[in-house]
Amino acid sequence: MDMKMAELAQRSGLSVATIKYYLREGLLAPGRRTSVNQAVYDDAHLxxxxxxxxxxxxxxxxxxxxxxxxxxxxxxxxxxxxxxxxQDALVGDVEEEEPVSDEGRLEALTEAERVLDETIRARGWECEPGSPAHRAAVRAVAQLHEEGLTALVGRLDDYAQAADAVGRTDLEAVTGAASLEETIRGVVLGSVMRRPMLDALVLLAQQHYARQHATI
Structure with missing residues (x-):
């Protein structure tokens, strides 16, 4: 369905100025010219x-x-x-806050990677060892060790099981999308907007189990 710039802006939730910026940057293909100063756009643009x-x-x-x-x-x-x-874009570049020259820090990261990779193998996950997500997980496990939260690290497989269910649910939710763009949009929105919801659900679950323990 053809639409003018104003309708495209209204339906996309973006301003006309923002759309023109994306056109200039080459992120959006030009519309079909109907006159010297007018163009129409279609569902692919939307x-x-x-x-x-x-x-x-x-x-x-x-x-x-x-x-x-x-x-x-x-x-x-x-x-x-x-x-x-x-996914790499969403995680971003995982950089150390300081160069890993300290022997203790290097040992912590090495041990964290060993523990994480054991968990990954046990679950049969096919992952990219050098990906930002993998590096972020290694860093998180190392930080737990450094803070003395070994009880949490010891339950890493339980957390991985929960993550497995969430990851599978995420992918199932976007399976069957009409286009690659719709699939990627679903991954982006699902990953970003699911985080606060999931965090809040975990807090509610903590409340529930804390009350159960208090009554025992």
């Missing part, structure tokens, strides 16, 4: 803008990262590759 909005407004990703995701989609990538690019 779908692209909804993806860009999810990446920019919801996930808060910078333009360069958004471009990488868009390039992956435009490059006829497989769903798996496009999702990997998107």
């Amino acid at each position: 779908e692209r803008l909804r993806l860009i909005r999810a990446l920019a407004k919801i996930a808060g990703l910078p333009l360069q990262t958004i471009r990488a995701v868009i390039d992956s989609v435009d490059g006829q990538s497989s769903v798996l590759h496009a999702m990997a690019v998107t």
Whole structure:
């Protein structure tokens, strides 16, 4: 369905100025010219803008990262590759707060990676060891060790089991999307907007089990 710029802005939830910016940056294909100063746009433009909005407004990703995701989609990538690019973008570059030159810190990271990889193998997960998500998990486990929260690290497989259910649910929720862009948008929105909901549900579960323990 053809639509003018004003309708495209209204339906996408973006301002006309923002859409024109994305056009200039090459993130959105030009519309079909109907006159020297007029163009019309279609559902493909709307779908692209909804993806860009999810990446920019919801996930808060910078333009360069958004471009990488868009390039992956435009490059006829497989769903798996496009999702990997998107997940890496959502996690971001996992950098140490300080160079890992301290021997104790290096040992902590090495041990954390060993524990994490044992859990991954036990669950039969096929993961990328060098991915931002893997590095973030290693860092999180190491920080738990450093804070003396060994009881939590000792239950890592229980947390992995819960994560398995969440990850499977996320993927099932976007399976069957009409296009690759819709799939990636679902991954972005699901990952970002699910976090506060899941955190709140965990807090509610903590309240429940704390009350149970208090009555024992």
